[in-house]
Amino acid sequence: MASRRAQRQYAFVLSVLVHAAIVVALTFSIPLSRNQAPAGPNVVPIDTYMIDTAALEAEMARMEAAEEAERVRQEQEAEQRELERIEREREAVEREAAEQEAERERVRLEQEAEAETLRLAEREREREEAERRAEEERLERERQEEIARQEELERQRQEEERRRQEELARQREEEERRRREAEEAARLAAIEADIQRSIAAEREAQAAQDSGLRAQWALAIGRKVEQYWNRPPNVDPNLECVLIVAQLPDGSVTQVSVERCTTNDQTIIRSVENAVLNASPLPQRPSGVPFERQIRITFTPAD
Amino acid sequence: MLAREGFRSRWIGALVVSMIIAAQASAQLEVTVTSGVQRPIPAAIVPFGWQGPGSEAPFDVAALVEQDLGNSGYFDPMDRRDMVSRPTQATQLNFQDWRIVDVDIVVIGELIQEGPDRFTIVFQLFDVTRGALLTGFRSPPATAVELRSMSHRVADLIYEEMTGIRGVFDTRIAYITEQRTNPEERYSLIIADSDGENARAMVRSPLPLMSPAWSPDGRQIAYVSFEGQQSAIYVQTVRTGTRQRVSMRAGVNQAPVFSPDGRQLALTLSLTDGNLDVYTLDLSNQVLRRITTSSAIDTEPVWSADGQYLYFTSDRAGSAQIYRVRAEPGERAERISFEGTYNTRARVSPDGERLAVVHRSEGVDRIAVLDPETGFLNVLSRGQLDESPSFAPNGALIIYATRDRDQGVLAAVSTDGRVHQRIASVGGDVREPVWGPFALP
Numbered sequence: 090m091a092s093r094r095a096q097r098q099y100a101f102v103l104s105v106l107v108h109a110a111i112v113v114a115l116t117f118s119i120p121l122s123r124n125q126a127p128a129g130p131n132v133v134p135i136d137t138y139m140i141d142t143a144a145l146e147a148e149m150a151r152m153e154a155a156e157e158a159e160r161v162r163q164e165q166e167a168e169q170r171e172l173e174r175i176e177r178e179r180e181a182v183e184r185e186a187a188e189q190e191a192e193r194e195r196v197r198l199e200q201e202a203e204a205e206t207l208r209l210a211e212r213e214r215e216r217e218e219a220e221r222r223a224e225e226e227r228l229e230r231e232r233q234e235e236i237a238r239q240e241e242l243e244r245q246r247q248e249e250e251r252r253r254q255e256e257l258a259r260q261r262e263e264e265e266r267r268r269r270e271a272e273e274a275a276r277l278a279a280i281e282a283d284i285q286r287s288i289a290a291e292r293e294a295q296a297a298q299d300s301g302l303r304a305q306w307a308l309a310i311g312r313k314v315e316q317y318w319n320r321p322p323n324v325d326p327n328l329e330c331v332l333i334v335a336q337l338p339d340g341s342v343t344q345v346s347v348e349r350c351t352t353n354d355q356t357i358i359r360s361v362e363n364a365v366l367n368a369s370p371l372p373q374r375p376s377g378v379p380f381e382r383q384i385r386i387t388f389t390p391a392d
Numbered sequence: 393m394l395a396r397e398g399f400r401s402r403w404i405g406a407l408v409v410s411m412i413i414a415a416q417a418s419a420q421l422e423v424t425v426t427s428g429v430q431r432p433i434p435a436a437i438v439p440f441g442w443q444g445p446g447s448e449a450p451f452d453v454a455a456l457v458e459q460d461l462g463n464s465g466y467f468d469p470m471d472r473r474d475m476v477s478r479p480t481q482a483t484q485l486n487f488q489d490w491r492i493v494d495v496d497i498v499v500i501g502e503l504i505q506e507g508p509d510r511f512t513i514v515f516q517l518f519d520v521t522r523g524a525l526l527t528g529f530r531s532p533p534a535t536a537v538e539l540r541s542m543s544h545r546v547a548d549l550i551y552e553e554m555t556g557i558r559g560v561f562d563t564r565i566a567y568i569t570e571q572r573t574n575p576e577e578r579y580s581l582i583i584a585d586s587d588g589e590n591a592r593a594m595v596r597s598p599l600p601l602m603s604p605a606w607s608p609d610g611r612q613i614a615y616v617s618f619e620g621q622q623s624a625i626y627v628q629t630v631r632t633g634t635r636q637r638v639s640m641r642a643g644v645n646q647a648p649v650f651s652p653d654g655r656q657l658a659l660t661l662s663l664t665d666g667n668l669d670v671y672t673l674d675l676s677n678q679v680l681r682r683i684t685t686s687s688a689i690d691t692e693p694v695w696s697a698d699g700q701y702l703y704f705t706s707d708r709a710g711s712a713q714i715y716r717v718r719a720e721p722g723e724r725a726e727r728i729s730f731e732g733t734y735n736t737r738a739r740v741s742p743d744g745e746r747l748a749v750v751h752r753s754e755g756v757d758r759i760a761v762l763d764p765e766t767g768f769l770n771v772l773s774r775g776q777l778d779e780s781p782s783f784a785p786n787g788a789l790i791i792y793a794t795r796d797r798d799q800g801v802l803a804a805v806s807t808d809g810r811v812h813q814r815i816a817s818v819g820g821d822v823r824e825p826v827w828g829p830f831a832l833p
Binding site for chain 1: 424519788
């Protein structure tokens with residue numbers, strides 16, 4: 090503010106000085122230029138007259154300038170005062186606004202503090218309520234669990250009892266079963282022993298027959314079939330063909346089938362089958378030997 | 393309850409099993425047959441029906457089939473005059489007619505004329521024992537000249553059905569004859585059917601002909617001819633008679649045999665030094681390779697079935713024996729035969745597993761079969777001077793030359809030694825028979 094005022098004063102002084110300088114310059118320049126003009130006999134010396142007018146004008150200008158400067162100074166001062174007033178007013182308004190703001194803030198903080206207090210109180214109340222409810226629930230749960238535990242114990246006890254009863258029943262049944270099975274086994278073993286005895290007896294009889302009549306029968310059949318086996322030229326010496334032959338009591342062959350054969354050459358298979366078919370009727374069983382409807386004939390060259 | 397039943401059923405099961413074993417031990421009679429007979433199959437070859445102009449058929453198919461089967465030794469054809477009935481079609485066949493005369497098989501058929509010189513043979517083979525058809529055949533059309541060959545083919549089919557061995561009736565043989573009474577045509581190379589019929593001379597010469605050998609396809613015959621006063625080897629096409637001289641080198645040219653692929657000959661040459669050795673000759677480019685280099689006599693080469701080896705006769709160990717060498721120059725030969733005084737002129741069976749050789753023992757020459765792996769030798773023929781064995785293409789028969797009243801004649805023996813037969817020839821002194829391959833289809 091002070092510097093602005095100093096600048097204005099300085100400008101005013103400068104303005105005055107400039108004007109003054111112009112006047113001085115105008116005043117003293119003319120003679121110089123006259124001095125430089127071409128001299129002539131008809132030059133009229135009117136310099137004195139001219140200087141007087143200029144001085145007057147300069148004085149008047151100086152006075153006007155002074156007045157102007159004074160006026161400007163006053164205007165500037167007024168302006169400065171106005172500016173200062175406005176500044177003061179603005180500061181007052183700002184101060185008042187700040188005070189109002191502070192007041193509002195204070196009120197708001199008070200309100201918030203109050204709300205916070207309420208909220209905390211509410212939360213505390215809720216917490217207490219929740220704790221109370223949780224405690225109630227825990228107690229109820231513990232009560233229910235106790236009931237369930239009691240029920241389970243009862244159930245287990247009953248189950249145990251049932252199992253015990255069942256086990257007793259099973260043991261009784263098992264004992265009964267073992268007893269019956271032992272009786273059955275003894276009975277069956279007796280039957281088996283009987284059967285084995287009779288099989289052994291039959292085998293003995295059979296063995297007697299095998300070395301006798303039955304073996305003779307088999308030989309007789311083999312000998313007849315050999316006479317009818319017309320061996321093809323390409324028979325492998327390791328040939329082994331087993332035929333199942335069905336016959337009637339009179340020795341008539343009713344069916345011939347190959348049980349297994351080391352070749353699948355149809356010429357050879359046909360030759361062994363035809364040997365049996367052509368040998369039909371086969372020699373009949375010796376008396377005393379039971380009839381055998383089905384016999385096995387094995388063709389196996391020995392040479 | 394369940395456990396108890398399981399227990400009981402186990403016991404009963406065990407009882408049943410033991411009873412079955414007992415039953416088997418007693419019930420099934422076991423018969424063993426360790427030998428059989430080897431007698432010709434009684435067969436009825438009923439005269440074939442004739443469908444064509446006139447009452448008389450131009451050819452008796454049944455007679456030739458009967459003859460073929462009878463000659464083979466494996467069949468015993470009944471006399472047609474003893475036949476109770478003469479069916480020519482299956483509908484006329486009553487098996488009982490044939491059971492009472494104890495034949496095992498009946499062959500019936502017809503000869504049908506389908507056009508001028510155009511005939512068809514139809515036949516069926518029946519098993520009398522079972523009353524069942526075994527095989528049947530309808531021939532492709534044949535000319536009157538071809539009816540003989542076609543009838544042989546009928547016999548081949550019957551033979552194969554009953555013996556399991558492919559028949560060789562419809563094959564050819566070649567041999568050399570010498571007719572001393574005809575100096576201009578003293579020597580002949582003859583080709584004939586396997587039964588000796590249909591014989592015709594392929595080459596005639598006043599000078600010796602020797603060593604005929606069939607090409608594997610049966611189209612050509614290689615042989616040695618002395619017609620130029622010197623031995624030379626020719627290859628002649630049977631059908632056309634055109635021939636090519638493939639070797640007339642200095643010294644001896646002899647014993648040509650075709651390789652299994654027909655591209656080479658093995659032969660014996662002496663060249664200028666007079667020492668006989670075995671060579672191979674590539675027929676496509678005449679490249680000659682010397683296989684043996686021994687100072688002894690090496691001759692009578694024959695190829696193994698796979699063409700990798702040559703068997704030949706050599707006296708390098710003192711007596712003539714059979715040796716084997718890889719068919720490459722510079723290979724060492726190994727001796728194959730050891731039994732008897734000597735063994736010569738090997739021929740290889742079609743399966744390559746046996747050799748037929750001339751085996752001399754106790755002063756007689758007989759045909760024997762030699763197993764080259766084991767050295768085991770089995771004498772088959774019964775003559776005194778049997779020579780030149782040659783396997784039939786089925787490997788079941790060997791043809792050879794033997795002497796009868798100081799004449800060379802043809803004979804054959806089955807490789808199981810069971811069947812011996814004589815084969816007709818054109819007469820004169822017959823030598824060096826060779827059995828041709830199976831007829832081309």
